[in-house]
Amino acid sequence: MGGEGAIAAARRGEQAVTEPALSRRQELELIGLVRDHYPDDFGLDDELWSRHSLTDVINRRFQVSLDPTDVAGYLLAWGIGPREPTDRACRLCVAEVTDWMDREYPAIVRTAREHQAELYWVGRTRLQGASPSADVLSAVSTRGRTRFMLTAPSVDRSLPREFLLRLSGRDGRTVHAVVDGSWTRVEWPRRIPARIVLHPLPSCGRTA
Incomplete structure (x- = not known):
């Protein structure tokens, strides 16, 4: 994910981006929501965050219908993913x-x-x-x-x-x-x- 709602767009400007489902304000709210919290704090059966558990929180919080593939783009923008x-x-x-x-x-x-x-x-x-x-x-x-x-x-x-x-x-x-x-x-x-x-x-x- 990129564009206005992607935290990392500025430092990943070389990558192709698409319009995000979340605004920048919503993305910042999401980060504040999960910072120093685990999925089980939200009643989810996951001990560390994954794209699936993060998807659940996003959809409930912001009343959207993202799937884990969409959310994977946010993780990449946040610097989370495979590295050499x-x-x-x-x-x-x-x-x-x-x-x-x-x-x-x-x-x-x-x-x-x-x-x-x-x-x-x-x-x-x-x-x-x-x-x-x-x-x-x-x-x-x-x-x-x-x-x-x-x-x-x-x-x-x-x-x-x-x-x-x-x-x-x-x-x-x-x-x-x-x-x-x-x-x-x-x-x-x-x-x-x-x-x-x-x-x-x-x-x-x-x-x-």
Whole structure:
């Protein structure tokens, strides 16, 4: 989605855009509505936001009839979606990440399969144009599944333990997650269940 109602239109001006279903005011209201809230706060059976649960909230709140495909455009505009591994690294780490993908990543994929676990790529970006601004924490699986949350920027920049627990789900699914340089190792939660396995993407400590 782009145009007047897309927060990211200015920074994604090279992409083709269409008229959005939500106005800019409605989009800002939506961001404020879900910021620091989870889907189950709205009575939805989803522990982290997805395009489906966000669609439910949009349609109820604004009395429209969007489908998840429409809402996927908003997620892309917000910086949520698949990214190349090298795009998750600062320019100083691109070569190291490329080497890591060749040497270590295949073993991570095999281990996740052996554990019958979903493999996610976890990262963070700043949503520009919203007031107050928001940090977007996202987990994109190798199967294309996207889970995310919006939080108000905080002095505490650590990777939220609650985010990882909700990614695993109430049924305690085993998950593997490649964590990009948005967080250093010391910013990872210290105590997480063994079913949540974190893998650091090579990083010099700078964010992409």
